[in-house]
Amino acid sequence: MVHLGRDRVAGIVAEELRGAAPREVPQRLCDAVLRLLPVDDASVSLRGDGMPVPLSASGERAGYVTELQVTLGDGPCCEAAETGAPVVAADLTSNRDACRWPVFAQQAAAVGVRSVCALPLGDGAVCVGTLDLYRDEPGELAADDMRTARVLAELVTAALVALPTAEPHDPGDAGHWLSPLAAGHDEVYQAVGMVMAQLGIAADEALSLLRGHAFAKDTTVLELAHEVVTLRLRFDDPDV
Structure with a gap:
């Protein structure tokens, strides 16, 4: 894909989010990612206390791979959240990536995920979670796609931070936007x-x-x- 520029990327994300209730926003963000990047699956996780908290996933497989990292406490998503820097696994069947996360690499590859790119939402100082990109083919994202991915991570961060905070007395949708995954x-x-x-x-x-x-x-x-x-x-x- 060709790098679309920040304004074009922001326009497509805004189009996906138009009319969305707070609880629909995380899923719509995953939909926008699939429109804009040559990836097969995507997920968004919040940075929890000691583990990632799955927020949305593009499909069942993305949800499984995200939950796998929660269970193991290991994987690109966990590392990106800890370091505040992008983490790329170009080929989970290679010695390099299999040695980094042995169990995660084996089980993710077993369901067809060959490469992963985990992008922090925020930075090393304030990282609220990760945007995780999964592909069926090995290899890193092209330079233009990586630039688009970084813009998407910024927009996802802004969209999540803008969601209403739950109030203890609020039974409405704003107080439950984390449902159903998180x-x-x-x-x-x-x-x-x-x-x-x-x-x-x-x-x-x-x-x-x-x-x-x-x-x-x-x-x-x-x-x-x-x-x-x-x-x-x-x-x-x-x-x-």
Whole structure:
């Protein structure tokens, strides 16, 4: 693709967002990304406390790959959020990228994702999340496409920051714009707190236990957290 220029990119994003309710904005942003870049999937994640929080995904596969990084605590998305700099995996089947994120690279490649570009939303000082781009073919984005991607990351950041903040007394749409993907991850934080109380450990250790147990059971950390919150699983049970 040819670099379209900031005004043209902003115009297409604005076109996608026209008439969107707050809860529709994250998904519309992914739709705009697919219109503007030669990528097969895209997702947007917020930077949570110790893990990314999936906000929107262009499809089921993008959602799976994003959730995979949440469960593992590892991958391009996590690294971009931590460093505040773009992270590119040109070929997840290559030794270089497979060694950087061994489990993530293997499982993402298994569903057909060969290359990833994760762009921070913000910068190293204030990074609110990441825009993640997935392709079926190996290789980095062309220079013009990368420039477009950086502009998109800036526009996505501005759009998310402009969304209304939830108020405790507000039952309306503005108070629930994180639904449906991100809202479910509240259970992960609840589960972390419950594991902390059950075992008398710190939050980072509790999250690591959840991740390790999820990986061992071949499930996601979100699904495992639901078991903890609904009391179907206790970490102080000697059989766990």
